[in-house]
Amino acid sequence: MSDAATDDRPVGPESEVVRLCRDLIRIDTSNHGDGSGPGEAAAAAYVVDRLREVGLDPQSYQSAPGRVSVAVRLEGVDRDRPALAVHGHLDVVPAHAADWSVDPFAAEVRDGCIWGRGAVDMKDMDAMILANIRHLARTGTKPPRDVVFVFFADEEAGGAQGSHFMVEEHPEVFDGVSEAVSEVGGYSITVREAASGQDKRVYLLQTAEKGICWLLLHARGRAGHGSIPNSENAIVRLAEAITAISAHPWPREYIASVRTLLDGVSGITGIRYADDDAEALLTQLAGAQGFVRGTLQDTANVTMATAGYKHNVIPQGATAAVDARFLPGHEEDLMATLDRLAGEHVDIEVLHRDVSLDAPFSGSLVEAMTAALRAEDPEADVLPYCLSGGTDNKALSRLGITGYGFAPLRLPADLDFGPMFHGIDERVPLESLEFGARVLQRFLATC
Numbered sequence: 001m002s003d004a005a006t007d008d009r010p011v012g013p014e015s016e017v018v019r020l021c022r023d024l025i026r027i028d029t030s031n032h033g034d035g036s037g038p039g040e041a042a043a044a045a046y047v048v049d050r051l052r053e054v055g056l057d058p059q060s061y062q063s064a065p066g067r068v069s070v071a072v073r074l075e076g077v078d079r080d081r082p083a084l085a086v087h088g089h090l091d092v093v094p095a096h097a098a099d100w101s102v103d104p105f106a107a108e109v110r111d112g113c114i115w116g117r118g119a120v121d122m123k124d125m126d127a128m129i130l131a132n133i134r135h136l137a138r139t140g141t142k143p144p145r146d147v148v149f150v151f152f153a154d155e156e157a158g159g160a161q162g163s164h165f166m167v168e169e170h171p172e173v174f175d176g177v178s179e180a181v182s183e184v185g186g187y188s189i190t191v192r193e194a195a196s197g198q199d200k201r202v203y204l205l206q207t208a209e210k211g212i213c214w215l216l217l218h219a220r221g222r223a224g225h226g227s228i229p230n231s232e233n234a235i236v237r238l239a240e241a242i243t244a245i246s247a248h249p250w251p252r253e254y255i256a257s258v259r260t261l262l263d264g265v266s267g268i269t270g271i272r273y274a275d276d277d278a279e280a281l282l283t284q285l286a287g288a289q290g291f292v293r294g295t296l297q298d299t300a301n302v303t304m305a306t307a308g309y310k311h312n313v314i315p316q317g318a319t320a321a322v323d324a325r326f327l328p329g330h331e332e333d334l335m336a337t338l339d340r341l342a343g344e345h346v347d348i349e350v351l352h353r354d355v356s357l358d359a360p361f362s363g364s365l366v367e368a369m370t371a372a373l374r375a376e377d378p379e380a381d382v383l384p385y386c387l388s389g390g391t392d393n394k395a396l397s398r399l400g401i402t403g404y405g406f407a408p409l410r411l412p413a414d415l416d417f418g419p420m421f422h423g424i425d426e427r428v429p430l431e432s433l434e435f436g437a438r439v440l441q442r443f444l445a446t447c
Helices: 003-008 017-025 041-053 123-139 163-169 234-247 256-269 279-293 331-342 364-376 393-397 430-446
Strands: 059-064 067-074 083-089 113-115 147-152 177-182 187-192 199-209 211-220 299-307 317-326 346-354 381-387 402-405 427-429
Touching: 017 041, 017 113, 017 123, 017 430, 041 059, 041 067, 041 123, 041 147, 059 163, 067 123, 067 163, 083 123, 113 430, 123 147, 123 430, 147 163, 163 393, 177 364, 177 393, 187 256, 187 279, 199 256, 199 364, 211 234, 211 331, 234 299, 234 317, 234 331, 234 346, 256 279, 256 381, 279 381, 317 331, 331 346, 364 381, 364 402, 364 430, 393 402, 427 430
Parallel strands: 083 147, 083 177, 177 402, 199 381
Antiparallel strands: 059 067, 067 147, 113 427, 187 199, 199 402, 211 317, 211 346, 299 317
16 A cells, blocks of 8 residues: 555544544633633634534523533434433633643643643543544534534532533433533543462553532621630631531441442452451552542531631631532431531531532443443453542433443552542653544444
């Protein structure tokens, strides 16, 4: 075959996924959660341009100035089948550059990785999706069924200006969609197999996620001079509430996805566990350990606190922010418990509340995801897990769409992956990104 003929052959999505990912990271889409920041408009425009380059006609949806989501539907071979949504979000959490080893928005390549805010959450998956749409369009390949590709705004602040806006104001985008895949699943951990004594990769497919309650604790008290004793100090009352919530032993419960994961890892490693003592097994979960620990019970973490305005003035109010997450079916119990722990002098304000999700680890979609992973990594196992955080699948569930987490990455055994989400020096290996693009290509060919 001549060189010219070789050059004329279509190339796969892995050939440009690194470039697309670096381009997206360089566009600062920091979401501060208060309406400030650059928004997603520039990144959305980049996505639109890349899709128009290959002859597609994506649509943009602005929920507020600068807050833009993008969607495009590719027709499938069998249009009578329910459609699939494949989605990502374009915003990222802020990054304090002084804390990083590199410029968080330079997308520097170092030590075989792309470094930057969004490298794993989730401009890596955005790039995989974009590369695969472009490949399908360039080659004229139709997926087995209609696929709606969406790049959402505002996921990092709960999705009010992104996925929830789209579901409420533009549900027609999702006409006929029954299932969806998005972030925080499909990545690998490495465990030691008891039978062979060798390392074995296990891919974690996200089938469930905890619900969200973002709350404010408002402590009430009596204002006064800082030199006079005050038994109604709002700051003290807030501190007592924070201490009670922090010290509360939330009951442990293993939902189906968590139980299946732990049983599977136990079977591979030969490490047994008990309901009240899974520590030895949890330490085997490498970069996923934090996510899994967060799904063993409900949680409530204090994240911010504000009070007072002068050194010698006791304020009449004090406020703290709480990020509470609940397992499926636990929402009412969680709120009742927090109300009791906060005490009579502290009011609870709900800023944002969203549902928990729990999907089956079975069916043709799960089989397609599993097969795509094993085609690229034949010796690997695939197990379900529950995400302690949340995704835009919450919003889509309001339309009856069943969501999974599937952003495939084959990761080095020594990469502490989980803490990179919202962490410092976030990075994704180049080989992992190219692997993910190939797996997603296989999945879209069989979904």
